[in-house]
Amino acid sequence: MITVLRIGHRPQRDKRITTHVALVARAFGADRIVISEDDERIRDTIASVVRSWGGSFSVEFKSWRSFLSTFDGTVVHLTMYGVPFEEAMDEVRDAPGDLCIVVGAEKVPPEIYQRATHNLAVGNQPHSEVSALALFLDRYFKGAEFSRRYPGAQMRIEPCARGKNVVGVNNGGAHDDT
């Protein structure tokens, strides 16, 4: 199981960025996001995406301290100050147990750097937790994230050279949209 742990979310300032982090988590193959501060609007947005586009991604709210105190598995903290992420990828992929990927907003408590199994940098230039998470999961799944299935979707996209082609999916119970 892959959990993205989003810390430092400030509801006014970060709503859209955290929503994009959650969408990337889902689209690139994580199973759930745990957000360290309550924000029901994000849960509603993601629930609506899951209803339409399928899969079983979930949103939970829990303090990072509480979550990490009982988490048993590999903790990857994505930070521009870390070591190059690709150097640790095989080790992370081969580690037994669950994976937790921590992505912070601007200030990350020093405890996180200590608690993490790996502090990994997706490049050492400033960019975004949205892109850092996407690149990490892309390398973790070796590009296979784009052919994932999302069972239970109400609709799916037929790729199209010009314009939009969205197809309704008739969900008769245990239907798979692919």
Place this chain on the structure above:
Amino acid sequence: MITVLRIGHRPQRDKRITTHVALVARAFGADRIVISEDDERIRDTIASVVRSWGGSFSVEFKSWRSFLSTFDGTVVHLTMYGVPFEEAMDEVRDAPGDLCIVVGAEKVPPEIYQRATHNLAVGNQPHSEVSALALFLDRYFKGAEFSRRYPGAQMRIEPCARGKNVVGVNNGGAHDDT
């Protein structure tokens, strides 16, 4: 030259997302971002990043219609409705002339789908223009974007397994930070 064209920017709603798009453009190897609506705060933020971290990335404001009317080169529009981006990557990389990558906010005018040389999807699930741009540029540069140099930086990061190690760079004129 690689230009990212950000369309549909709404200053109140999109400031932080557009800032992240600009940071990804810079960190993943584009040369400039053209934003279709004025927002000087974004120019200031990015100018400050360039001063600290180097390179020559620029921010310009121009309507997309005006920009594209005189642009001569390949136009890639990133959209979840498009064809799989990796299928077109060799063709885009080998095309002569400049490259413009269009990333929209929520609504993209139909003219963009027509004007684009390629409408490309980074997966057909909803995620983020921030992650879509990062993945596209990552594949375009085949991962080499993480070893780019950013001349003129005031500081740079020494990768570090725990914590932060930022080193000041003594810029004696044409100093290169790497």
